[in-house]
Amino acid sequence: MSGIWIYSEDSMIAKELLTVGLALKVSMGKSVGVITLASEEQDAFIAAGADKVCILKGQNPWPESYAGAVADFLSKEQASVLLVGGTLRGKDLAAKVAAILKTGLVTDALTVGYVNNGIETTRLIYGGLAIRTEAVSLPAFVTVPPRTYTEAPAMAGRQGEIFTVEVDNTASGVSVSNVCPIIREGADISTASRVIGVGRGFSKKEDLAMAEKLAQAIGAEIGCTRGIAEDSHWLPSERYIGISGQKVKAELYLAAGISGQVQHVVGVRDSKIIVAIDTNEKAPIFAAADYGIVGDLYEVLPLLAEAIEKK
Structure with missing residues (x-):
């Protein structure tokens, strides 16, 4: 199996996951790549430590419609690990991809490490009263909540491979008739x-x-x-x-x-x-x-x- 891959529809979260990915790179001796829909962030991902950036280019604007394409890509790459930003959309996509590939999935992990040739994670259970440790054999998929880690710092002069994968995601089976954004009061x-x-x-x-x-x-x-x-x-x-x-x-x-x-x-x-x-x-x-x-x-x-x- 080859490669650690990161996905999030939010580029800031993807950079946070690079912090985890780079730590796994050291312990596993595998390259780190980012799967993204945001082509404008490709150089930023390379600067933050990614060895490869795969840009998915499709016709459907909704991130969840890319689950099949992500599964196909990971299968061809024989990915060892997929780290997904634990947003609502991210967890939806991670569950679909794990089901397609029949792969183990841990959600809302606070720590992710390479132990005994597998991935070991910790996460909160019982409303935060206890911490559960889980081990998943490779290939392993993990979702990590936003802001669990800090963004990987940019490094000047880094080089990496950037490529685009054309995706046919027009037949999603879902049509969106209206979008009503949440009106938030004040800062985040x-x-x-x-x-x-x-x-x-x-x-x-x-x-x-x-x-x-x-x-x-x-x-x-x-x-x-x-x-x-x-x-x-x-x-x-x-x-x-x-x-x-x-x-x-x-x-x-x-x-x-x-x-x-x-x-x-x-x-x-x-x-x-x-x-x-x-x-x-x-x-x-x-x-x-x-x-x-x-x-x-x-x-x-x-x-x-x-x-x-x-x-």
Whole structure:
């Protein structure tokens, strides 16, 4: 079997997967390639470490219509590993390709390694309460959630092979009559460098203004717990941070009035610095925090905002 291949309809995620692919390249001694629909990114993939870039060129604009073409290509290449960006579309395509090729598939892997001539992965189970280790024989397909890894850095002067594969994907069996994009409010918190999370410690929606004032002072975005978004509807659902919501990898994450159940902590634990504010000194959030303030957020937040604004 030959080659490690990466696919994502999102080029940024493909560059993140190159970080994993390059590590596998060292341990497996195989080349790394990227399968893409974005021809404009071909040079960027080579610079980020890809040895080969395969550009799929078809008539259908929908990424999921390329599952058959990806399966055919991997079969001809006798691919050892396929790493797929774990978006909704990516997981849909990965499942279809794995079914066509009758290959093992692990979804939502947090780590991917080459062990005992196979691929070993870890992923969260039971709502983040445990980590499961799974081993898959080659060829192995794995989906990796976005932002699990940082993008592979570009290296000047790298050379690689770039080629195009013509695809007939007109007969998808699905016709799209209308597209209604999701209207998002504010910035994407999953990419924010500073985030303030708000929880049930706030008594009413109007009190969120305290967190917003502090966020403005430090240049942060506002996130929240599931209860704030889906039960109280104080903030839009794209602000919800947790195992089934957004995951943030911020330089600074400040949790205000959040008890810190595991479902929320899973969404923030990759942040560089976590600061927690809660009146309950035994709140689980303090176990995940680098710094903790045991106090009333109604007193602490205004004081923090005032101190920062004076600087």
